[in-house]
Amino acid sequence: MSNDQIENSQFGESVNEFEQWKSSIGKELRGFRLWSKRNQLTSEESDSRIKHMLETLNNEYLTIAFAGEFSRGKTELINAIFFADYGQRILPSQAGRTTMCPTELFFDQHSKSSYLRLLPIETRLQDTPLSDYQSMTNHWVEIPLVTNDPDDMAHAMQSITQTKSVSRKEALELGFDANMLDEDEDNPEKVEIPAWRHALVSFEHPLLKQGLRIVDTPGLNALGSEPELTYHLLPQAQAVVFVLAADAGVTASDLQIWEEHIEQLKNRPNLGLYAVLNKIDVLWDELSGRKKTEKAINRVVRQTSRHLKIPESDILPISAQKALLGRIKDDKALILRSQINDVEDVLANTILGNKESVMWDNIIGQSSRLIEDAQQVLKSRKEQLEKQAEEIKGIRGSTESELNELLEKSRIAQQEFKKRQLALRPSQRLLERQTEVLLDSIGKEPLDEIIQRTLHEMVESRTSIGMMRTTRRFYQAIEAMMNEFCREAELSNKMAESMYAKFSRDFDVDLLEARYLKAKIYRRELQHLLDESSQLNRNLMLTLAEQSVAVKRFFTTTVNNIAMFFKHIRKELRQWSREVMLPLLQQVNSLRDLLDQNHQQLLALKHNEATVEGRLKALKTLIFELDTEIQNASRSLEKLHESAPQKNSSNVVKLASVRR
Ligand SMILES: Nc1nc2c(ncn2[C@@H]2O[C@H](COP(=O)(O)OP(=O)(O)OP(=O)(O)O)[C@@H](O)[C@H]2O)c(=O)[nH]1
Ligand SMILES: [Mg+2]
Incomplete structure (x- = not known):
């Protein structure tokens, strides 16, 4: 699969749509910044809020996390969906326990460089939470990545599978569960534990570059020994995929992981939870025909639905291995039969829909409010100018005493204003x-x-x-x-x-x-x-x-x-x-300026430095300009809302629309 193909896939479309949405919001925010400057409405507060929103926008990721017991094919699935264009397995996937530490794949938007960073398992002895280590680069071991060389990539990624031999006591101190420890075959006194606690992989994959983030987790109670994963990493994702294998069904250990770490995510808003029933190829039986195979797959789907207590529509059958093979060999029939396209459609729609609703609440909500408040200041400004115009109209051709009266009124208004301001x-x-x-x-x-x-x-x-x-x-x-x-x-x-x-x-x-x-x-x-x-x-x-x-x-x-x-x-x-x-401070500043300007203008009229007609004309122009700026703000608001996603967060509806 070439880069073009990736971008044409469902994932490509969704990620593209997300990228475009982000950039249109960014454009409106930057436009609003200029607008505020033009209308003397910038303040440290509003400026820092816009800056913060632009930064948040830049740091937004679309995240899919994969979890499940070991050897169910989580990593194979990731390879098939994202890395088939390398023509080989990029992330290590093999029989038995393979992925030893949770691995996050993304593109580092700040450093814009490619790397593999590994956090030593010993950091578990410290009290520092895992999330704090993210920014402490000196604690990580870094391996550079040659991203255009698939062999080099695959070789570097092997580090994710590294283990080390320690005593039982050390393993317990590091938080490993006594029942889950593998004996070191060469030294029965010792046990084998993962060498790394966490891996961060940043590289310029077209989808990752546009903000996609993938989290691969190891099986075998990895979630249990690193509770932050369950607490932070998984709930922050827009889609969590629980991977099962069709040949094993839902085993006791699958169910345990599901109940302890995954099931509770069902109630999270803006998170799509799916079970992928992988390895359906083991049910393919050419002798009994496709219909029978389909029946067998449906039976396992039904059983899985009963065990996990989730609707059948949220269980996605697939063969990750055949999908990877089909893509590498460009075998369309095999790709189709692997059902990978269905899984991709569902996941792509889910992450986009969920992310958009979150951003909708945060960024769109906040920036709309900022614009609306500023627009309201201009509306008040316009009202005040209209009042001033009315007042001046009255003195057309009349005596100096009337002008003096107006000046006195304006002075009192200024004083009153100061009092109210205090x-x-x-x-x-x-x-x-x-x-x-x-x-x-x-x-x-x-x-x-x-x-x-x-x-x-x-x-x-x-x-x-x-x-x-x-x-x-x-x-x-x-x-x-x-x-x-x-x-x-x-x-x-x-x-x-x-x-x-x-x-x-x-x-x-x-x-x-x-x-x-x-x-x-x-x-x-x-x-x-x-x-x-x-x-x-x-x-x-x-x-x-x-x-x-x-x-x-x-x-x-x-x-x-x-x-x-x-x-x-x-x-x-x-x-x-x-x-x-x-908004109160903005209003106060704007009103005070208007009162001051009005007073100055009245003084100019009194000293014959200006004419009533001239002043009226100037006011008319100002009001016209304000009107235009008020409309500009409305257009900005419309644009922000227009780019809104189709507010559709129900997985079932999405599934129905995707799988016709
Ligand atoms: N037949 C078949 N085998 C598969 C399929 N997907 C994965 N496998 C095989 O299952 C084994 C385990 O796959 P992995 O991707 O390493 O599984 P994992 O869930 O990542 O396991 P851990 O990393 O240990 O947690 C590998 O030998 C894969 O080739 C599939 O769709 N069909
Ligand atoms: Mg794995």
């Missing part, structure tokens, strides 16, 4: 104080206190039941913090609302509604997090004999996650309070 300060301070209260309700210190208490109780508790009771108390304490936060958030929303109403009255301008702090969404997200981790921890506490390992694991995953989540909310809170103030 009166804005206390409400602003009130909002700032309320933001502090909100920040404290989910603050680092109260959380640390709960964490310390939990740690103490865990060390004291002697039994699994005792441990579970402690973790339950921990969850309750976190929920109580969240409840307090929600109460305070409601108060903050009311405060912002009344502040906007007062501002609108005081300054006689229309405002859009204040942006609402969506505490309920945070609560729902936290609930997801708690549900997922409590399920995981129940298993952890029951299966891990070593209490200290269980405690450590609980702390490096659940606790870290909650701390990170609260930190994230605190960041958004600070932004919210700035966002609430931004």
